[in-house]
Amino acid sequence: MRMKTSDEALAQAASGGDAEAFGLLIRRHYDRLFRLCWRLCGHRADAEDLCHDILAALPAKLRGFRGDAAFTTWLYRVALNANTDRARKAQRRRVARDGWGEDFQRRAAEAEETREAQDWLTTAMRSLPPELRETVALTLGEDLTQAETAQVLGLSEGTIAWRMSEVKRHLKEMATEEAK
Structure with a gap:
């Protein structure tokens, strides 16, 4: 019966603590969310991390879901915001590591070159x-x-x-x- 329930209704139920509704939402949208994360990050491991971060924060974020837009639209926005936040944190870490010595910088540069390949x-x-x-x-x-x-x-x-x-x-x- 719940398989026919709309995403919006499931999101409302999940925001109230319904674990079954939350699980069903995740099963319906995980692949779509992961694909978007992969496209935004460009690397499988980074996409997995981003997707995990989004899913970990999603129960709290669902409390803010008002249903003004389709659930998938809202979820895409959550993912884009999480990716932007992640990029900002990475930039702060890059700035902080600049003072950590040549060896660390050399290894970071090598890792970046590998990614760019x-x-x-x-x-x-x-x-x-x-x-x-x-x-x-x-x-x-x-x-x-x-x-x-x-x-x-x-x-x-x-x-x-x-x-x-x-x-x-x-x-x-x-x-x-x-x-x-």
């Missing part, structure tokens, strides 16, 4: 500005329409269309540079 598309995604990366992750990665992406990001469809043209221009420039 991924395939061309992952590199291209990571080189996009965050707002373009979020847009392409939702539009192409999650197969949302431009209207749905606009709703998730709280923007107009025209802005989403412009962002997608910027992504195409950016990728074309990268391909041209690589060809030289």
